[in-house]
Every structure is written in structure tokens, then in C-alpha cells.
Amino acid sequence: MATYDWLFSTLGLKEWCGQNKDSGPLSMADLLAKSKGQDAEPQSLWDLPFPSMDALNESCDAFPQSRDLTKGLEQGFLEVKDSLSLVLDPLTQPLSWFLDGSLYVMLNTPWWIVIPVMLAVVFLVSKSWKLVAFVAFSIGLLAFIDYYEYAMQTLAIIFVCAFLCVLLGVPIGIAMARNDWLQRSTIPVLDMLQTLPPFVYLIPLIFLFSVTESKLYGIAIILYAIVPVVRLTDLGIRLVDKEVIEAADAFGMTPRQKLFKVQIPLALPNIMAGVNQTIMMSLAMVVIASLVSAPGLGVLVLRGIRNLELGVGLVSGLGIVLLAVILDRVTKASLARVNSAQKQ
Amino acid sequence: MAKNVKIAIRNLYKIFGPEPDAALEHVKQGASKAGLQDEHGHVLGLKDINVDVHEGEVTVIMGLSGSGKSTLIRHLNRLIEPTTGEILFDGEDVLALGEDGLRALRRQKMSMVFQKFALLPHKTVLENAGMSWEISGQGREAYEEEARKWLARVGLEGSEEQYPHQLSGGMQQRVGIARALVSNSPVMLMDEAFSALDPLIRSDMQDLLLELQGELHKTIVFITHDLDEALKLADHLVILKDGEVVQQGDPQSILLQPNDPYIVDFISDINRARVLRVRSVMEPVKDGESFAGDVLETDNLETVLAKSGGDVSQVFRVVRNGQPVGRLAMTELTKALVPTAGSEARVS
Ligand SMILES: Nc1ncnc2c1ncn2[C@@H]1O[C@H](COP(=O)(O)OP(=O)(O)OP(=O)(O)O)[C@@H](O)[C@H]1O
Ligand SMILES: [Mg+2]
Numbered sequence: 001m002a003t004y005d006w007l008f009s010t011l012g013l014k015e016w017c018g019q020n021k022d023s024g025p026l027s028m029a030d031l032l033a034k035s036k037g038q039d040a041e042p043q044s045l046w047d048l049p050f051p052s053m054d055a056l057n058e059s060c061d062a063f064p065q066s067r068d069l070t071k072g073l074e075q076g077f078l079e080v081k082d083s084l085s086l087v088l089d090p091l092t093q094p095l096s097w098f099l100d101g102s103l104y105v106m107l108n109t110p111w112w113i114v115i116p117v118m119l120a121v122v123f124l125v126s127k128s129w130k131l132v133a134f135v136a137f138s139i140g141l142l143a144f145i146d147y148y149e150y151a152m153q154t155l156a157i158i159f160v161c162a163f164l165c166v167l168l169g170v171p172i173g174i175a176m177a178r179n180d181w182l183q184r185s186t187i188p189v190l191d192m193l194q195t196l197p198p199f200v201y202l203i204p205l206i207f208l209f210s211v212t213e214s215k216l217y218g219i220a221i222i223l224y225a226i227v228p229v230v231r232l233t234d235l236g237i238r239l240v241d242k243e244v245i246e247a248a249d250a251f252g253m254t255p256r257q258k259l260f261k262v263q264i265p266l267a268l269p270n271i272m273a274g275v276n277q278t279i280m281m282s283l284a285m286v287v288i289a290s291l292v293s294a295p296g297l298g299v300l301v302l303r304g305i306r307n308l309e310l311g312v313g314l315v316s317g318l319g320i321v322l323l324a325v326i327l328d329r330v331t332k333a334s335l336a337r338v339n340s341a342q343k344q
Numbered sequence: 345m346a347k348n349v350k351i352a353i354r355n356l357y358k359i360f361g362p363e364p365d366a367a368l369e370h371v372k373q374g375a376s377k378a379g380l381q382d383e384h385g386h387v388l389g390l391k392d393i394n395v396d397v398h399e400g401e402v403t404v405i406m407g408l409s410g411s412g413k414s415t416l417i418r419h420l421n422r423l424i425e426p427t428t429g430e431i432l433f434d435g436e437d438v439l440a441l442g443e444d445g446l447r448a449l450r451r452q453k454m455s456m457v458f459q460k461f462a463l464l465p466h467k468t469v470l471e472n473a474g475m476s477w478e479i480s481g482q483g484r485e486a487y488e489e490e491a492r493k494w495l496a497r498v499g500l501e502g503s504e505e506q507y508p509h510q511l512s513g514g515m516q517q518r519v520g521i522a523r524a525l526v527s528n529s530p531v532m533l534m535d536e537a538f539s540a541l542d543p544l545i546r547s548d549m550q551d552l553l554l555e556l557q558g559e560l561h562k563t564i565v566f567i568t569h570d571l572d573e574a575l576k577l578a579d580h581l582v583i584l585k586d587g588e589v590v591q592q593g594d595p596q597s598i599l600l601q602p603n604d605p606y607i608v609d610f611i612s613d614i615n616r617a618r619v620l621r622v623r624s625v626m627e628p629v630k631d632g633e634s635f636a637g638d639v640l641e642t643d644n645l646e647t648v649l650a651k652s653g654g655d656v657s658q659v660f661r662v663v664r665n666g667q668p669v670g671r672l673a674m675t676e677l678t679k680a681l682v683p684t685a686g687s688e689a690r691v692s
Contacts, residue, residue, distance in 0.1 A: 249450070250450060252450035261478075262464065
């Protein structure tokens with residue numbers, strides 16, 4: 001009848017195959033196949049189908065089809081979902097508070113306080129008047145074209161998420177640097193987080209959390225952006241000069257002293273490079289996360305796509321570029337300051 | 345001059361690899377370093393080391409690259425754990441120390457100077473010098489005076505607030521030495537401390553170390569692969585080869601009676617006249633002899649040669665603190681200058 005009939009008969013599984021002959025609804029593909037008539041029996045070797053789940057199912061009804069796999073995955077996820085949310089919900093609740101709080105503060109503080117405070121921070125970390133002037137000009141421009149509110153929303157989200165990334169990522173990186181086993185088991189996870197298309201994060205998260213809650217996009221951003229700071233903390237600590245570590249041991253430092261007085265300070269340039277990348281990746285993700293109700297410039301981009309409002313899309317896109325340049329320059333300037341305080 | 349044994353190393357073995365204890369059996373049954381590596385995949389670091397480090401002396405450990413010098417010195421403060429053996433510090437078993445005891449030993453009893461300086465790049469020179477105090481939980485106020493004193497002593501006055509990368513290599517190593525001195529530990533371990541410096545600076549640093557040693561009488565374990573440096577600094581010389589001690593003792597006697605072709609190779613191209621001292625070749629005084637002049641027991645043979653003007657018939661009187669202690673005939677001196685057969689001579 002079908003190509004792989006012989007396989008099941010030689011394995012003596014004919015009976016098991018026939019068990020639920022009439023079970024399961026027919027898919028469209030099945031119907032089509034049926035209607036084409038299966039008398040094209042003497043197939044040439046040229047047409048031999050790969051023994052895939054669907055091809056095997058044709059010979060044996062008890063064998064699962066590939067759509068059963070995706071179905072099963074979904075079913076499984078839905079089953080653990082409730083217990084999972086029971087744990088994850090309270091655990092991640094503070095994230096919602098942080099995000100909502102930061103958004104509230106950014107938007108309800110008058111602009112003539114927010115902008116000077118921001119400029120002061122820029123000066124503090126970069127010690128460069130040129131950069132302050134550039135930031136003032138960019139923010140002024142965004143505000144002038146009435147994009148101030150959107151830009152501030154985007155920034156508020158990035159600040160919270162990047163801060164949490166550093167708060168979680170640096171200790172994870174340190175732990176990885178101190179434990180080879182942990183490093184070996186964490187790196188595949190980091191690789192996966194970094195290569196999964198960003199949209200894919202959103203799907204299970206939508207099932208787990210309600211779309212009205214801000215932690216939904218918060219988690220998506222953090223998962224995506226935490227990778228570089230973890231990696232570079234691990235790398236930075238492992239790269240600390242072996243002889244300096246030896247000196248620390250030879251003079252009787254405790255492991256704790258070694259970590260805080262030697263390893264972290266010497267790894268700081270690498271950690272800062274990680275923070276820079278983390279911030280840039282948060283910005284990339286906050287735009288995508290507007291699909292799941294993250295406010296900010298991404299919403300405007302989305303509007304541009306949905307309603308074909310070319311102007312809105314382009315201007316908000318440029319606004320994002322402007323924010324990206326600001327964030328990059330400021331973090332790079334502080335990185336340069338850390339670097340110059342150390343070797344060369 | 346029977347001095348206290350400060351650190352005693354007894355039957356120390358170190359084998360690198362996954363199963364050192366199994367490999368140790370092979371070594372005890374006579375496996376060589378190369379054999380152990382090829383047949384059992386383990387690296388023989390040290391083999392049956394017995395060395396006494398005397399209080400107030402400079403013990404120099406010399407050997408070619410890979411002979412196990414760094415491995416040996418790191419056993420003294422247990423930066424490396426031995427496979428088997430004993431290390432006694434003031435008679436106390438270092439290997440029996442717990443974590444706290446070991447830290448106390450490293451903080452108070454031993455300090456270390458490194459080949460590549462190993463300073464903290466984000467701390468000033470002063471803070472680097474005060475590192476040992478800082479580690480014991482004392483602030484800058486506590487160590488500042490002491491640190492400034494030693495920095496000035498090693499010639500770094502005025503650089504206290506600079507960062508290590510602003511200093512030259514020689515100056516950085518002065519910070520390294522000051523750091524060890526500020527800790528006030530009686531023992532200083534120096535792993536190729538001057539090897540990264542260029543020859544002139546290196547010679548300056550050796551002089552500085554000898555000068556400091558003249559005042560402080562620390563117990564110093566100094567590692568080098570340079571024979572000139574070893575002979576200049578050593579009170580006691582230990583020569584390592586492939587993880588084994590091939591000869592140890594007073595450097596002069598090693599020079600006069602090398603017991604291994606390896607050492608002969610080492611000393612074959614040295615300026616013997618400059619290194620050998622009168623006391624190593626002098627003889628007992630004979631009665632009623634007339635002398636061409638007086639030489640000091642600690643003079644090197646070059647000085648005596650200059651004094652004799654090349655006349656090999658002369659005989660000098662050797663004095664210590666003005667008292668005659670022996671005689672030195674130029675014929676004996678000339679014999680001592682005959683080089684020990686080098687490796688080429690042996691082959692042919
Ligand atoms: N952690 C280790 N694992 C395996 N082998 C090691 C290890 N440390 C040292 N060795 C080996 O032990 C031997 C002695 O090394 P060591 O560093 O003590 O030599 P060294 O005399 O200090 O040489 P150098 O002059 O190059 O510093 C070498 O053969 C080296 O390969
Ligand atoms: Mg070495």
C-alpha cells in the first residue's frame with residue numbers, strides 16, 4: 001500500500017499499527033492524498049520519500065504524525081503552564097512594579113527636571129562636555145518634534161531592564177568564571193538565548209503572562225539582553241593576569257578579598273563592554289517588544305507598518321537610531337575612562 | 345656560622361597529572377622525567393628535593409627553563425600542593441596548616457616578588473606597597489608611613505601617587521620589592537625577580553638587594569637561570585635539573601668541584617677570576633715564609649692577579665680583620681683558573 005509497509009511487517013508490528021485504524025481526524029493533506037488515489041503504487045526509486053513521521057504514518061496508523069509533535073508540545077506546555085505561572089508570577093511581579101514605577105516617574109516629572117538630570121548623569125559618567133552637548137541636542141530634537149514622551153518611555157524601560165541585566169548577569173558571570181562545570185552548562189543556554197529569533201521568546205511568554213502586564217516584555221528584554229554581560233563578566237574574570245592572582249594568594253588574600261579587590265576591578269573593562277552591549281540589545285528588543293504592548297518608540301514603528309504611515313515609521317526609526325547613538329557613546333565614554341584608569 | 349634552619353624541605357615530590365599517586369610509584373622505582381611523560385602521561389615537577397634554607401642567608405635556586413624552579417618556590421608558601429614530602433617552617437609543618445593558618449603564614453611570615461611584577465594596576469604605588477597591610481584589614485593611615493619609608497629606601501620617593509603603568513619595568517619591580525619589605529615578613533621569596541629587566545637595571549637591582557640584605561638579614565629564596573646573578577647573590581646555591589637537585593652548597597665549592605656535566609656546562613664560560621674568592625683557594629700558612637703582600641680573604645682572584653702584575657712566583661698573605669689566616673701562591677691561583685672541561689672537550 002505505502003512505501004514503508006515492509007518495514008512494519010518485517011518488524012512484526014502490523015498488529016500494533018492496525019489498532020486504531022479509525023482514530024484521529026483526517027488532515028487536509030490526507031484527504032488530498034486519498035482523492036489523488038493511491039494506485040500510483042509502483043513508485044520509482046527516484047520518488048522514494050524520506051522515512052519521516054508522516055511517511056511512516058501512511059504505512060502504520062498507530063505511528064504519530066509530525067503535527068502530533070507540535071500539538072504534543074503545545075499540550076505539554078499548557079499543562080505545566082498553570083503551575084509554572086504559580087511560581088513565576090509572584091517571582092517576577094517586582095519587575096512589573098519597577099517598569100511601571102520607572103515609566104510613571106519618567107513621564108510625570110516635568111521635562112525641565114528630567115532633561116537636566118539626564119545631562120548631569122551623562123557628564124558624571126563621561127566627563128565630556130561635547131557628549132553632553134550632543135545628548136542635549138538629540139533629546140531637544142526629539143522633544144521638539146513631539147516624540148519626547150515616546151523616547152522617555154523607551155529609555156525608562158531600557159534603564160530598568162539593563163539595570164536588572166547587570167544585577168543578575170554579573171553574579172552569574174562571576175559564578176561561571178569560578179566553576180568550570182557551571183560554565184560548560186551555562187554556555188549552551190546563552191548560545192540559545194542569543195540565537196533564538198527574538199520573536200520566539202514572545203510566544204511562550206504570552207501564554208505564561210497576561211499581555212496587560214509590563215513584566216511580559218520586561219522578561220523578553222532581559223532574556224535577550226542579559227547574554228553579553230554574563231559572557232563578558234565570565235571572560236573578564238578568567239582573563240585576569242594569572243600572576244596578579246598568584247600575588248593576591250601569596251600575600252594571603254581570602255577568596256572574597258580576591259574577588260572584590262582584584263578580580264572584579266581588573267575585569268571591569270570587559271564587564272563594561274558587556275554592559276554597553278546589553279544596553280544596545282535592550283534597545284533592539286524594546287522595539288520588537290512593542291508587539292506585546294511595550295510602550296515607546298517601537299509603538300510608532302509598529303503604527304507605521306500597520307497603517308502604512310511612512311513618515312511616522314521613518315521618523316520614529318530615526319529617533320531609535322538617535323537613542324542608540326546616545327546610549328552607545330555614553331557607555332563607551334565611561335568604558336574608556338575605566339580603561340585609562342588601568343593599564344595604558 | 346651555624347645558622348638556624350628557617351625552612352626545611354624534606355623528600356619533596358611533585359607530579360602534575362590526573363593520578364599523581366600512581367605516577368609517584370613509577371618515579372620512586374626510577375622512571376625518568378621523559379619516561380614518565382611518554383609512558384604515563386604525567387609531568388615530573390620535582391623529585392626527592394631536600395634543601396635547608398638558613399636564616400639570614402640568600403639561598404639561590406638555579407636551573408634551566410622547565411627544571412622546576414618556580415614549582416619548588418611555590419611549595420614554600422603552598423601556592424602548589426606537594427604530591428608527597430614535608431615542608432617545615434621554623435620546625436612547624438606547613439602542610440598541616442589549615443586555611444587560616446596558611447593565610448596567616450602568607451601574611452606575616454613570607455612575602456613574594458614576581459618576575460612580571462604582578463602589581464595591582466588600578467592601585468597607586470603607595471597602595472600597592474601597603475597591600476599586605478590592607479589585606480590584614482588596616483587602612484592607609486596605618487601603613488602610609490611604613491610604605492613611604494620603604495618606597496624611599498628602594499628609590500621611589502615622589503612616585504607614591506603614580507600608577508604602576510606610569511613606571512618603567514625597573515621601577516615597577518622596586519615597587520614589588522617595597523611591597524615585600526613593607527609586610528615586614530622575615531622570609532622573601534623571589535621568582536626570577538630580575539629576569540624581565542635589562543642588564544644594567546638588573547645589575548642595579550642586584551646591588552640594591554645586596555645592600556638591603558646587608559642591613560636587614562632577611563631569609564631570601566631567590567630563583568634565577570643566570571649563573572652570574574646566582575654567584576653574585578648566593579650564600580647557598582641549589583642547582584636543579586629536570587626536577588632534581590644535582591648539587592647544592594657554597595657557590596665557590598660548586599665552582600671548584602662541579603659534580604655533574606650539567607653544571608660543568610653551566611660554569612664553562614664564566615669569568616672564574618672574577619667569581620672565585622681568595623678564601624676558596626688559599627692554603628694554611630707555612631712558617632717563616634716571606635710574602636709579596638697582603639690580600640683580603642674576600643678579594644676575588646682578579647684583584648690578586650692585578651696586584652701580582654702577572655708574576656707567578658709570588659706568594660701573598662691572606663688576612664681577615666688584619667689577622668693572617670692563610671697563604672695564596674700564584675701557582676695555586678693559576679690552577680684554580682683552569683676551566684673545568686666543557687661539554688665539547690668531553691665529547692671529543
Ligand atoms: N600546572 C602544571 N601542569 C603540568 N605541568 C606543569 C605545571 N606547572 C609546571 N609544570 C611542568 O613542570 C616543569 C617545571 O616547571 P616550572 O615552571 O617550575 O619550571 P621553571 O624552572 O620555573 O622554568 P622557567 O625558567 O621557564 O620559569 C615543567 O616541565 C612544566 O611543564
Ligand atoms: Mg619559572
